[in-house]
């Protein structure tokens with residue numbers, strides 16, 4: 229048991245308020261012009277002389293855009309970040325540092341090659357933190373003997389790798405990155421013997437890769453420690469738990485504990501995807517090590533800053549943080565980005581502005597990975613402010629629950645209930661030792677079985693919350709609604725790096741999952757609006773959550789707005805104010821909006837090309853992926869079909885070479901490309917009409933409509949190329965046919981409207 233010597237207040241981090249003055253100014257001007265545009269439209273609609281359908285639709289769309297813009301500004305207005313004081317934390321060492329349980333999730337050995345998971349795990353095992361205080365749990369929803377085998381081999385390699393990293397103070401501790409070359413820090417250690425040892429490690433790592441690859445190709449009989457994997461199917465198998473490596477002596481400079489867990493799955497029971505996996509990990513780790521803090525990462529997010537645990541603990545152990553902060557989120561950044569961010573998914577400028585904006589309010593959202601949680605909070609504890617208010621769910625956590633209620637909350641495992649009670653009662657300054665783990669197979673099987681959660685609070689009040697494919701945002705929102713805060717931990721170098729979708733197909737399906745998951749939250753009882761009315765969600769935090777959870781809804785006005793210029797041209801009508809001031813308002817708006825987004829990107833150190841790619845991808849994803857996300861949620865609400873978690877494919881490290889085609893759009897048969905193709909065909913038709921039919925002085929539409937139409941075509945340039953592309957670079961003929969039919973129907977509709 230570790231005890232802090234005295235109870236003096238600890239100030240381990242400070243919050244720095246940023247001043248994005250320019251960004252504020254530009255955003256405000258944009259809002260001003262949006263309001264002016266609305267006012268102008270309203271005025272002319274009331275005066276009736278311009279009452280046409282497109283004019284009215286445009287007014288509705290613009291109202292929505294203005295509302296979204298208002299929530300955007302509110303979210304970005306007071307950005308902040310944190311600065312941690314590692315030196316002070318280390319003064320407490322070694323009496324005070326708490327144990328940390330690390331959770332890694334993987335779900336499919338094909339989409340998530342074991343070598344990627346292995347690298348993530350190795351980087352975690354080599355964290356700069358006493359290894360007797362760390363335990364790493366890998367959840368494998370794929371139930372794959374290959375993943376297990378890879379981890380076993382990795383744990384052997386770790387015995388060389390971890391001491392090597394610590395001895396030479398290696399910065400990037402995921403071997404595939406460390407050995408991939410241009411890391412200048414990799415070569416400049418002047419400790420004698422470095423070069424030889426590095427060479428040796430490199431050979432060992434190549435050997436490890438070889439073994440893992442060979443195992444992938446052979447399908448041997450499953451014997452000995454692999455016997456449990458025989459007769460298993462991904463969605464039908466009993467629980468498999470393995471202690472891969474146990475740090476028995478509890479040495480602080482060895483290799484941390486490493487466990488493998490594949491929870492029970494049966495086709496007749498829902499497994500709740502990642503949220504379900506996280507809850508099983510929470511319970512199993514509760515039985516085994518029960519650390520007060522947990523770090524959760526996806527299988528493809530390696531540690532890029534080995535001191536990240538200390539940084540996060542500065543916030544979580546700080547006297548103020550201890551009372552208020554539920555979780556500490558580190559930014560999500562990626563490696564091997566496609567040049568100029570062709571698919572607009574690197575999220576560099578976004579977290580800088582929106583992320584730190586959230587952080588300046590009640591707190592940053594939980595992004596599902598790179599996050600440190602407090603076990604008590606996961607178990608449903610409310611912050612102190614609630615206890616004062618006598619919130620009704622606090623009996624839950626102050627130890628006054630009867631045994632019956634405890635079982636109703638945490639399930640029927642007595643051992644687990646005991647561990648949860650101990651975690652909840654844990655004094656602020658004491659933690660249990662975790663070097664003597666006890667693997668009670670019976671108990672572990674019980675808490676990771678499919679039926680364990682029935683009639684308990686898991687997934688509702690306790691643990692990761694079910695009901696959305698964006699379980700991360702939902703779970704974080706639940707904490708914020710209780711009154712907890714969260715902090716954004718921005719370290720230098722950046723704490724983690726991961727793998728982003730490397731092609732447009734992967735990116736589209738990821739955005740579809742996110743946008744549908746987020747909309748599910750908005751339409752559920754966890755809706756942020758209720759959170760503010762009935763809970764402790766702060767008003768501006770609520771607006772920020774509205775901004776993010778209504779992402780899928782934006783698709784409808786955007787598609788409508790993108791069709792308006794074409795409609796106007798085809799029907800010889802107008803949707804923009806086309807005289808005097810009226811004309812100048814939208815023109816100024818477009819100009820200011822583009823300048824301000826360009827400035828944000830350029831000031832974040834990005835290229836102009838990156839800015840354009842991001843602009844264009846924002847339009848493409850909203851009108852395609854988000855629209856499908858929107859449809860998926862509607863179908864779910866109508867109980868026609870459920871939403872599923874489609875896993876993003878992770879590229880094998882060695883295969884990511886550039887054949888000159890990276891960044892080129894790829895397509896497949898998925899209907900997700902139909903809206904984009906249709907919109908493009910409609911615009912092209914409109915432009916052909918514009919340039920071929922001379923209406924002379926009878927033309928009602930003007931430069932504005934033509935400009936908008938051309939702008940949409942420019943955004944959809946990748947689709948235009950796709951119309952003529954071959955193989956995976958071409959839009960499939962079936963999609964083109966369907967889109968042609970839709971486009972034709974649209975044009976006919978316009979004509980019919982007009983006559």
Ligand SMILES: O=c1ccn([C@@H]2O[C@H](COP(=O)(O)OP(=O)(O)O[C@H]3O[C@H](CO)[C@@H](O)[C@H](O)[C@H]3O)[C@@H](O)[C@H]2O)c(=O)[nH]1
Nearest residue numbers: 333334335369501502505526527595596597697698875876
């Ligand atoms: O049934 C499942 C499905 C997924 N996962 C894991 O969930 C993680 C995220 O999946 P991925 O396909 O990589 O999705 P991303 O879109 O990259 O993930 C982001 O978005 C998800 C929510 O949609 C969050 O859960 C993630 O943490 C966040 O990084 C991976 O480690 C998977 O192994 C499971 O464990 N079980």
Ligand SMILES: [Mn+2]
Nearest residue numbers: 526528727876
């Ligand atoms: Mn991922």
